[in-house]
Amino acid sequence: MRESQTAEARPYHHGDLRRALIDAASRLLEAEGPSALSLRAVAREAGVSPAAPYHHFKDKGELLDAVAHEGWDLLDAALAKAKKEAPSPEAAMNNLGVAYVCFARENPALYRVMYDTARDREDLPDQMQGDKDSAYCKVRDTLIEAGADADDTLDLELATTAAWCSAHGLAEMAGFKQFDHLKEACGGEIAFFRSIFRHMGLVPHHHAD
Amino acid sequence: MRESQTAEARPYHHGDLRRALIDAASRLLEAEGPSALSLRAVAREAGVSPAAPYHHFKDKGELLDAVAHEGWDLLDAALAKAKKEAPSPEAAMNNLGVAYVCFARENPALYRVMYDTARDREDLPDQMQGDKDSAYCKVRDTLIEAGADADDTLDLELATTAAWCSAHGLAEMAGFKQFDHLKEACGGEIAFFRSIFRHMGLVPHHHAD
DNA sequence: CAAGATATCTTTACGGCGTCCAGATTGAGA
DNA sequence: TCTCAATCTGGACGCCGTAAAGATATCTTG
Numbered sequence: 505m506r507e508s509q510t511a512e513a514r515p516y517h518h519g520d521l522r523r524a525l526i527d528a529a530s531r532l533l534e535a536e537g538p539s540a541l542s543l544r545a546v547a548r549e550a551g552v553s554p555a556a557p558y559h560h561f562k563d564k565g566e567l568l569d570a571v572a573h574e575g576w577d578l579l580d581a582a583l584a585k586a587k588k589e590a591p592s593p594e595a596a597m598n599n600l601g602v603a604y605v606c607f608a609r610e611n612p613a614l615y616r617v618m619y620d621t622a623r624d625r626e627d628l629p630d631q632m633q634g635d636k637d638s639a640y641c642k643v644r645d646t647l648i649e650a651g652a653d654a655d656d657t658l659d660l661e662l663a664t665t666a667a668w669c670s671a672h673g674l675a676e677m678a679g680f681k682q683f684d685h686l687k688e689a690c691g692g693e694i695a696f697f698r699s700i701f702r703h704m705g706l707v708p709h710h711h712a713d
Numbered sequence: 714m715r716e717s718q719t720a721e722a723r724p725y726h727h728g729d730l731r732r733a734l735i736d737a738a739s740r741l742l743e744a745e746g747p748s749a750l751s752l753r754a755v756a757r758e759a760g761v762s763p764a765a766p767y768h769h770f771k772d773k774g775e776l777l778d779a780v781a782h783e784g785w786d787l788l789d790a791a792l793a794k795a796k797k798e799a800p801s802p803e804a805a806m807n808n809l810g811v812a813y814v815c816f817a818r819e820n821p822a823l824y825r826v827m828y829d830t831a832r833d834r835e836d837l838p839d840q841m842q843g844d845k846d847s848a849y850c851k852v853r854d855t856l857i858e859a860g861a862d863a864d865d866t867l868d869l870e871l872a873t874t875a876a877w878c879s880a881h882g883l884a885e886m887a888g889f890k891q892f893d894h895l896k897e898a899c900g901g902e903i904a905f906f907r908s909i910f911r912h913m914g915l916v917p918h919h920h921a922d
Numbered sequence: 923c924a925a926g927a928t929a930t931c932t933t934t935a936c937g938g939c940g941t942c943c944a945g946a947t948t949g950a951g952a
Numbered sequence: 953t954c955t956c957a958a959t960c961t962g963g964a965c966g967c968c969g970t971a972a973a974g975a976t977a978t979c980t981t982g
Contacts, residue, residue: 925980933972937968938968939966939968941965941966944964949957950957950958951955952956
């Protein structure tokens, strides 16, 4: 075995077909949209026969899982960046929401694959909800920093979930034509996002605000 | 032409194949899920040849559109009922949200078809957003009744949109296993929905509340 | 009521899809 | 070097969406 590869890479026959297939799928997804993402097209794009992928993925679903996994990683990185760059916890909450929706708007096909695979299994990936420093925990911790009661765990989890649902809802709605005039009236799409978030009670209510 | 049929009905060869196809599709959708909804399967279910549907729908997408259309009608009816039965405007806002999410949870496959077709065309149906008494207007009017400033149209539209996004986000998230323990802690799924909505600023902030 | 026009439905066919299987090829370890 | 297992190819199967041509029943018109 060669030593120049990272842990998950597999330098076999083709070099690393698994990697090549995921990249080809991402490329196709970006270029042609989700409906063009057939196993055969991915194999074609990677330059192998239609049956080759079956040596690296159980079926088409498992390939989509891998694509989605990379998507969640990207989303998590975008959220981490948004949180790190925020000057205050309150700003961090807003920026997290904006970063989330912007990611979905900039990668609509990928975002769709991510949630489609998750809904099929009724299970969010660990990157978003399970791990110690998952995106969910990022939001929850930011809420605490912004003044939420860290001891009322139920209320805290509900607030985190509410924020998440709101962001996802906006992310899916933002693509509809019907809201174009609102984006314009707000002075741009991001300003629209901020306005919407202002109407959703994401940040804990400081009664002395 | 006979006169005993309603405007859209077509009593031809089969009787009313268009109607039968939509019903067959709905039946399949409910029984087998969205992935089983092939044109051929629908034709099989309706007892006709695979090519027969093409005399009533341009392509598969148009059949799904018709199925989705019926779904939006059902959703609209559920929202109208929720609004009518609410004792106060504030309660109406909450009940609208709960009714929306309950509909999505009770008809997950249909709800998915509804939004998939809408997203493909980046356009919400008139039933929800365009018509004079669309669901959007129902929510907006309820917000006014609950104390929102009817003259600040931009803010009002933003509030309505925010409420809608929140409900849709929750509707899609509610299916994930990760939130099962929250539903339990809240004392049931509907109580969970209400708790989440409480964390989202749906109702206008009465400073003298 | 007869006859042509028209809408409906079936048959057949094509290419693309996901997937499986048998065989060829190639790299790894004894 | 030889063997073996992993990797890849070629071909096949049944399903899919869709189109074209022919059969059939209904509507319209005279």
